[in-house]
Amino acid sequence: MEKKVYNLDFLGRELIVETGELAKQANGSVLVRYGDTVVLSVCVMGKSMLTQDFFPLQVLYQEKLYAVGKIPGGFIKREGRPSEAATLAARLIDRPIRPMFDENLRNEIQVINTVLSVDQDNSPEMAALFGSSLCLNISNIPFNDPVAGVIVGLVDGNFVINPTAAETEKSTLHLTVAGTKEAICMVEAGAQELSEEVMLDALMFAHENIKVLCEFQEKIIKEVGVPKVELEKATIPTELQQQVEDYVGTSMLEALKIPEKLEKYAEIDKVKEDTLAHFTELYENDENLEETLKFVTKILQIIEANAMRNLVTIDKKRIDGRAMDEIRPLYAGIDLLPRTHGSALFSRGETQVLATTTLGALGEHQILDGIEIEDSKRFMLHYNFPQFSVGETGRYGSPGRREIGHGALGERALAQVIPSEEEFPYTIRVVSEVLESNGSSSQATICSGCLSLMAAGVPIKAPVAGIAMGLISNGDKYTILTDIQGLEDHMGDMDFKVAGTKKGITALQMDIKIKGVTKAILKEALAQAKKARLEILDVMTSAIQEPRKSVSKYAPKIDTFNVDPEKIKDIIGRGGETITKIILDASNVKSVNDKDAVKVDLEDDGRVIIYHTDAAIIAKTRKMIEDIVREVETDKIYTGKVTKVEDFGVFVELWPNCEGLVHVSQLAHERVNKPSDVVKVGDEILVKSLGYDNRGRLNLSRKECLPKNPKKDEKKEN
Numbered sequence: 001m002e003k004k005v006y007n008l009d010f011l012g013r014e015l016i017v018e019t020g021e022l023a024k025q026a027n028g029s030v031l032v033r034y035g036d037t038v039v040l041s042v043c044v045m046g047k048s049m050l051t052q053d054f055f056p057l058q059v060l061y062q063e064k065l066y067a068v069g070k071i072p073g074g075f076i077k078r079e080g081r082p083s084e085a086a087t088l089a090a091r092l093i094d095r096p097i098r099p100m101f102d103e104n105l106r107n108e109i110q111v112i113n114t115v116l117s118v119d120q121d122n123s124p125e126m127a128a129l130f131g132s133s134l135c136l137n138i139s140n141i142p143f144n145d146p147v148a149g150v151i152v153g154l155v156d157g158n159f160v161i162n163p164t165a166a167e168t169e170k171s172t173l174h175l176t177v178a179g180t181k182e183a184i185c186m187v188e189a190g191a192q193e194l195s196e197e198v199m200l201d202a203l204m205f206a207h208e209n210i211k212v213l214c215e216f217q218e219k220i221i222k223e224v225g226v227p228k229v230e231l232e233k234a235t236i237p238t239e240l241q242q243q244v245e246d247y248v249g250t251s252m253l254e255a256l257k258i259p260e261k262l263e264k265y266a267e268i269d270k271v272k273e274d275t276l277a278h279f280t281e282l283y284e285n286d287e288n289l290e291e292t293l294k295f296v297t298k299i300l301q302i303i304e305a306n307a308m309r310n311l312v313t314i315d316k317k318r319i320d321g322r323a324m325d326e327i328r329p330l331y332a333g334i335d336l337l338p339r340t341h342g343s344a345l346f347s348r349g350e351t352q353v354l355a356t357t358t359l360g361a362l363g364e365h366q367i368l369d370g371i372e373i374e375d376s377k378r379f380m381l382h383y384n385f386p387q388f389s390v391g392e393t394g395r396y397g398s399p400g401r402r403e404i405g406h407g408a409l410g411e412r413a414l415a416q417v418i419p420s421e422e423e424f425p426y427t428i429r430v431v432s433e434v435l436e437s438n439g440s441s442s443q444a445t446i447c448s449g450c451l452s453l454m455a456a457g458v459p460i461k462a463p464v465a466g467i468a469m470g471l472i473s474n475g476d477k478y479t480i481l482t483d484i485q486g487l488e489d490h491m492g493d494m495d496f497k498v499a500g501t502k503k504g505i506t507a508l509q510m511d512i513k514i515k516g517v518t519k520a521i522l523k524e525a526l527a528q529a530k531k532a533r534l535e536i537l538d539v540m541t542s543a544i545q546e547p548r549k550s551v552s553k554y555a556p557k558i559d560t561f562n563v564d565p566e567k568i569k570d571i572i573g574r575g576g577e578t579i580t581k582i583i584l585d586a587s588n589v590k591s592v593n594d595k596d597a598v599k600v601d602l603e604d605d606g607r608v609i610i611y612h613t614d615a616a617i618i619a620k621t622r623k624m625i626e627d628i629v630r631e632v633e634t635d636k637i638y639t640g641k642v643t644k645v646e647d648f649g650v651f652v653e654l655w656p657n658c659e660g661l662v663h664v665s666q667l668a669h670e671r672v673n674k675p676s677d678v679v680k681v682g683d684e685i686l687v688k689s690l691g692y693d694n695r696g697r698l699n700l701s702r703k704e705c706l707p708k709n710p711k712k713d714e715k716k717e718n
Helices: 084-100 124-138 165-170 196-224 238-248 251-256 261-282 289-313 401-415 441-455 486-491 519-543 565-572 574-587 615-629 710-717
Strands: 004-010 013-019 028-034 037-049 057-063 107-117 148-155 158-161 173-179 184-194 330-334 342-348 351-360 379-384 427-436 465-474 477-482 494-500 505-512 557-562 599-602 607-612 637-646 649-655 658-663 684-692 698-701
Touching (some): 028 124, 057 084, 084 107, 084 124, 084 173, 084 401, 124 196, 148 165, 158 196, 184 401, 184 494, 196 519, 238 261, 238 289, 251 261, 251 289, 261 289, 289 465, 330 441, 342 519, 351 441, 379 401, 379 441, 401 441, 401 505, 427 441, 465 486, 465 519, 477 519, 494 519, 557 615, 565 574, 565 599, 565 615, 574 599, 574 615, 607 615, 649 684, 658 684
Parallel strands (some): 057 107, 379 427
Antiparallel strands (some): 004 013, 037 107, 148 158, 148 173, 173 184, 330 342, 465 477, 465 494, 494 505, 557 607, 599 607, 637 649, 637 684, 649 658, 684 698
16 A cells, blocks of 8 residues: 545644555554544554454553653663553543444454554544544445544633633533434533533534544545455344344343342343254254254344334333332441441442542642643542442453543543542542442442541532433334443333532543434433432431541641742752651651651641641641741841850750751850859840851840849939
């Protein structure tokens, strides 16, 4: 292929696509330039079809720190495991493109996006999503629907597509939308309590601009796209399908109607096992037995899915008997754990989440080593999903993509109501432990996390609750479900999560398994979600109405004051020796890393923040710091301690690290021959400040604090 270059003026910014020059051995490759952001997107398909019954797609988003002129931190000095931001970006690309692949595809597919250069005003994530779609579409891989994405901001009441870094700072909305020309297929958003109407308008505004990007892709595909490979399509024998349906009868439907999750799943498994055993015996002499049983398994999946779809869309019944907009039984409670700074339990049906809040010093913030502008954060939410929560054994180790994604969603929802650093100068960590799961544990995490913040005394702006909405479609008929459980999520067409306060939305996330959803569906889902959210908030506020006025006795107390920013270096001292001495002396510990050591944060703007569980230690630390930065006022009287006596005068310490000289002539009104005749080391005396001389030495006077000698004054007058 020869190199070809395509240009699009996209809302005043140049989008350039280059093909035919780089990574030519991949099935498809494009270089996307968006401003000074440059991303190489390539796709590769495995040579043979795999036997497993799932689609082996892997999407990677590789951050290269040279893209922003950084050398990686750590000892090795090279990129290691993906950052959370890179993991989330990979998920952001995976979710909209996955439903677009041919359902018969079983070859391994890898889509790799390498971020080569980053201009913070032009999103590398959106460039990578565009590149992923385009490289797949121009390749021979069976992928036939251009997908694109945009970010929508709301700045001064106006929607902005792909806001710059400065606009993002002012925006009350960060909405990422992906879609095709026909419909929206993925949504991710954080918002400052925006109404459903504004959010819907933002979604539609995004889609209008996505259409432009999809049309640009179509132009390129038409010119450089290659024919798609023909896939072997497995056709289910009609006779066998009828046999399986006759054998199963209504047993699958009856199993689906069992309310309790584990009992339901056990009965569904029994129906499948009995059916497979029956057809194994029936076709035991057939040389194609293995292939026949694969077909039987596929037919059973179809029967299960159709039974649930028909039940919901035609009979208007749910598998657990609830109404379409009914929430499962709710429970909210706080203070389960005595020693945590805040704890809460929230359950919705068979989904149960325990959340804890921990408060720490600002210095304990998370450091981010990535290509984004943000290099640290003080509010974190971590989501843990152990296998016992679904009654299974499984992998235990570092968090996977799903756990990182669910944690980020919960963090985004609650971050909108977290007080500013000035209002509440703590680092805040919320940890979600999923104890039971039958759908929407991420939204239960938001509810329990919010309760734990309130119990910990974090002055959040308003309580936040979350709910997961579902969609079951069957031809032209569709039904929107409130509070979907596991099977409704697994077999449904949409997982639409909405979190917010009574005032408005703080977070959105939507994934679909169909090609897209319409404005009418989105509007109905948002309205139904608001009704559910308000119901949940009522239950939550019955457990705790507002944040506690004070933090736990086990949480660090805080004292904040300001000093002259020029004095910060004096508090730190050479090599940190002064602040280290303050911490050790005030806390009476041997190491600054001791758990009982006072924590001191010194900010460049002159703020000093002291943390400890003991108020007396905080007060002692503050006094020691104030003594360092305190300045002597001329003509003011102080009480000082004599530290040294010389023939020419005495040295007096007003406070630690502040010493001045009382010259022999300033010791008394009468003549003093030897200073040691008047004072000795350790004496506390009153002195008056005479100011600093041109050598920077503080001069003091004892004489100015003593009453004058009346007899001596009379002689002077005569």
